[in-house]
Amino acid sequence: MFTASESLIDHAITAPPGQSGARILEEMDIAYSDGLARDMAPLYERVKSVIPSVEWPFFAPYIKAINELKKEKNAVILAHNYQTPEIFHCIADVVGDSLQLAVEAAKAEGDMIVQCGVHFMAETSKLLNPEKTVLIPDMGAGCSLAESITAQDVRALREAYPGVPIVTYVNTSAAVKAESDVCCTSSNAVKIVNGMGSDRVLCIPDEYLAQNVAREADVDVIAWKGRCEVHELFTAEELQQYREDDPGLKIIAHPECKPDVLDEADFSGSTSAMIKWVTDNQPERVMMVTECSMSDNIAVENPKVNFVRPCNLCPHMKQITLPKVLEAMVLNRTEIIVDPEIADKARAAVERMIELSK
Numbered sequence: 001m002f003t004a005s006e007s008l009i010d011h012a013i014t015a016p017p018g019q020s021g022a023r024i025l026e027e028m029d030i031a032y033s034d035g036l037a038r039d040m041a042p043l044y045e046r047v048k049s050v051i052p053s054v055e056w057p058f059f060a061p062y063i064k065a066i067n068e069l070k071k072e073k074n075a076v077i078l079a080h081n082y083q084t085p086e087i088f089h090c091i092a093d094v095v096g097d098s099l100q101l102a103v104e105a106a107k108a109e110g111d112m113i114v115q116c117g118v119h120f121m122a123e124t125s126k127l128l129n130p131e132k133t134v135l136i137p138d139m140g141a142g143c144s145l146a147e148s149i150t151a152q153d154v155r156a157l158r159e160a161y162p163g164v165p166i167v168t169y170v171n172t173s174a175a176v177k178a179e180s181d182v183c184c185t186s187s188n189a190v191k192i193v194n195g196m197g198s199d200r201v202l203c204i205p206d207e208y209l210a211q212n213v214a215r216e217a218d219v220d221v222i223a224w225k226g227r228c229e230v231h232e233l234f235t236a237e238e239l240q241q242y243r244e245d246d247p248g249l250k251i252i253a254h255p256e257c258k259p260d261v262l263d264e265a266d267f268s269g270s271t272s273a274m275i276k277w278v279t280d281n282q283p284e285r286v287m288m289v290t291e292c293s294m295s296d297n298i299a300v301e302n303p304k305v306n307f308v309r310p311c312n313l314c315p316h317m318k319q320i321t322l323p324k325v326l327e328a329m330v331l332n333r334t335e336i337i338v339d340p341e342i343a344d345k346a347r348a349a350v351e352r353m354i355e356l357s358k
Ligand code: 13P
Pocket: 081, 096, 097, 098, 099, 171, 185, 186, 187, 228, 256, 269, 270, 271, 272
């Protein structure tokens, strides 16, 4: 069982996240060598189309160390589809969209969950696993949607719209979820909104998701002014230009984009629905109108598909790196703690979503 030395722990207390990874590797006695390269060659063979060979000597020791520690600590790594390929393909036990990660978190075995994603995802995992240690490798991995609304805002909405059910996107804090009737994700929002049994529903905080849901739902949808800083950058004009330049191109978009962007798309759905569409349809050329790591991640399993990659990065998702994951597992940082009273109410909203989306 690996235990960090006191000097390493002292270093890690003051060093910024990610800066102690190399020292941990040294103490674990793991370095890139011919032997390690040989052992890990089958894994590299799988990902070589998306991880340049010059980067592999840096990644490989971290991947080995993290996979060893997972066994030692009985840990499970949950990774969102927007994580980089070395995380998505080489260390994750479960990958998926926000709904799949929540469902899998609810079933997670083991003592520790390491969330490779953003803070609200780790918080959702903690809500569903109050007894387990849930770690996020960088507390700074936030989300512009989660930051767009507070619990106080939700209480004000309830007062302004008495009796109107509040459906809250999972991209929110536990405190916001706790004030809501039920949660939703991009893969079940229409179903949940329709299932509220009301002719008016508040769908918060993503303005564009609410507008897109409103077009498919049978009820009036009231929105909030939150936006995803990644998806709001895409415009209908740029997609028209791509199509004009390449008439055979298939375009698929995430519902956090503006409605006129979705109008230009051949398909829209959650990140996992987008992956499934590409896998099922095997288009010759496709543009994924979403965060850019998605194309890299699915290119591995879809070698015949050419991806046109407009690159809008989520700076929050990209806070998660292999050195930070290694540090998280060795130093138990940073642990997600949710106030038990808030957690009980927030859990009820998430569990209701999981139940309604079955
Ligand atoms: P889904 O993976 O649920 O489609 O969500 C996308 C997203 O932006 C998560 O941050």
